Amino acid sequence: MHRSVLEGAGVSRSQQLSRGPKVFMNVLIVKLGATGDVVRTTPLLGRLDDQITWLTAAKNTVLLENLTDNLRCFSWEKRQLVPDIRYDLIINLEDTLDVGLYLKTLQTTQLFGAYVNSQNNLRYTNDSRRWFDLSLISAYGREQADKVKLKNRRTYQELVFDGLGFRFGGEPYLLPAAIETGLSGDVAIAADAGPIWPMKKWAYYEALKHRLEGRGLTVNVLPERPSLLEHLSDVRNHRCLVGGDSLPMHLALGTATRCVTLFNCTSPWEIHDYGIQTKIVSPLLEEFFYKRGYDNRATTAITVDEVLGAVMTQLEAASQVANRITVK
Numbered sequence: 001m002h003r004s005v006l007e008g009a010g011v012s013r014s015q016q017l018s019r020g021p022k023v024f025m026n027v028l029i030v031k032l033g034a035t036g037d038v039v040r041t042t043p044l045l046g047r048l049d050d051q052i053t054w055l056t057a058a059k060n061t062v063l064l065e066n067l068t069d070n071l072r073c074f075s076w077e078k079r080q081l082v083p084d085i086r087y088d089l090i091i092n093l094e095d096t097l098d099v100g101l102y103l104k105t106l107q108t109t110q111l112f113g114a115y116v117n118s119q120n121n122l123r124y125t126n127d128s129r130r131w132f133d134l135s136l137i138s139a140y141g142r143e144q145a146d147k148v149k150l151k152n153r154r155t156y157q158e159l160v161f162d163g164l165g166f167r168f169g170g171e172p173y174l175l176p177a178a179i180e181t182g183l184s185g186d187v188a189i190a191a192d193a194g195p196i197w198p199m200k201k202w203a204y205y206e207a208l209k210h211r212l213e214g215r216g217l218t219v220n221v222l223p224e225r226p227s228l229l230e231h232l233s234d235v236r237n238h239r240c241l242v243g244g245d246s247l248p249m250h251l252a253l254g255t256a257t258r259c260v261t262l263f264n265c266t267s268p269w270e271i272h273d274y275g276i277q278t279k280i281v282s283p284l285l286e287e288f289f290y291k292r293g294y295d296n297r298a299t300t301a302i303t304v305d306e307v308l309g310a311v312m313t314q315l316e317a318a319s320q321v322a323n324r325i326t327v328k
Helices: 037-041 040-046 058-064 077-083 097-103 126-132 142-151 158-162 206-212 229-238 247-254 294-298 304-327
Strands: 027-030 052-056 070-075 089-092 111-116 122-124 185-190 219-221 236-244 258-263 277-281
Touching: 037 058, 037 247, 040 158, 040 277, 052 058, 052 077, 058 070, 058 229, 070 077, 089 097, 097 111, 111 126, 111 206, 122 126, 122 304, 126 158, 185 206, 185 247, 185 304, 206 219, 206 304, 229 247, 236 247, 236 304, 247 258, 247 277, 258 304, 277 304
Parallel strands: 027 052, 027 089, 052 070, 089 111, 185 219, 185 236, 236 258, 258 277
Antiparallel strands: 111 122
């Protein structure tokens, strides 16, 4: 592959991309993980036509393969299979050196996002600063980036779309068909948070489950599954999902499943709610904003009563929608 010139790649895409009709071009999207971040990037597919190639982590390929007729998906581990062509646009939403170095081997007319300069330092294009100013590679440094992130009130999609010259209009997530598991019920609980953000895990899921079941509701704690497509089925087959800022939340938003989401340490404002999400924000959010350690106070600041009330309201809304559909 020929090396492209990425220095000075910050020319505004708004001069080249229309805010109206879809754009026809060869595009490479680089978004490896986390899986929830991959899912929330799929609305871009509704605004880009012609041939789109997506480079992602191997575990995420099942969510992208055959998603649209014009999309080809390759895992990072098989990046040598990425077509050796000149791309009209590369959208790089990763902030790691290895990805930046790889992109220097590709030919592109325009780059949006992170890149490696001639000194092998990570930088990002000027038109992508709305998002990357809030990131780990922010030109302002991590501490200042978190302060700006706390004040930000625009969603991820708005920040990325705007940088690309689009206007986000609520374009939906795109998801593949699920693999049916048979697990269903009224409320699904997504209790896991993972090792990176342990304070995402609320302390009272078991108490909430007990109180919901006391009202005669069927409540399931989401199990681990060998396939993301089975996990997708588990979420979709419930009337409401309760959990933190995590992959199940994104799967709920992508399947029109009502959800109650607890924000203990991450930004509630970056999530577009699609009119089906209730956000419960911790009163201690600012103190623990994007902190990766653990403090019990962060996981106990939101009360069971508050979450219970939000879930019952969402279930009532789901019932009203179902009744309207039945009447029709």
